[in-house]
Amino acid sequence: xxxxxxxxxxxxxxxxxxxxxxxxxxxxxxxxxxxxxxxxxxxxxxxxxxxxxxxxxxxxxxxxxxxxxxxxxxxxxxxxxxxxxxxxxxxxxxxxxxxxxxxxxxxxxxxxx
Numbered sequence: 396x397x398x399x400x401x402x403x404x405x406x407x408x409x410x411x412x413x414x415x416x417x418x419x420x421x422x423x424x425x426x427x428x429x430x431x432x433x434x435x436x437x438x439x440x441x442x443x444x445x446x447x448x449x450x451x452x453x454x455x456x457x458x459x460x461x462x463x464x465x466x467x468x469x470x471x472x473x474x475x476x477x478x479x480x481x482x483x484x485x486x487x488x489x490x491x492x493x494x495x496x497x498x499x500x501x502x503x504x505x506x507x508x
Contacts, residue, residue, distance in 0.1 A: 412454070412461040412470060417444035427471050 410423070418424035425443065432440045450470060454461065459469060 409462055409464065410467050412450070412466050413447065414451075414461060416447070418447045419443045423467060424470065427467060431471050 412424065413421060418428060424447070428443055428446055429440050432446065435441060450473065451461075453459075453473060454469075459466070463469065
């Protein structure tokens with residue numbers, strides 16, 4: 396356990412965040428993400444590959460090594476604030492399309508007598 400005597404030794408190896416790929420079914424990263432990620436519609440967690448890639452990018456920008464002493468704590472606190480904006484942009488685009496269609500339906504329904 397982090398901070399306990401022997402942490403990071405041969406008896407208790409330090410954790411390393413995976414260098415590539417998804418963290419799905421990769422413990423403890425999968426569990427940390429599922430416990431801490433804000434849930435999407437339907438109670439689903441965000442795409443774990445995108446989340447891992449965003450965290451790796453953030454680590455690179457901040458010079459945080461994947462085997463840093465408190466990498467699991469950092470991951471639990473950070474990855475959800477650095478999710479790619481493209482997901483938000485896609486959601487906004489979808490909302491705009493739905494609103495435009497609803498507006499068109501509203502206009503059509505109120506012009507037909």
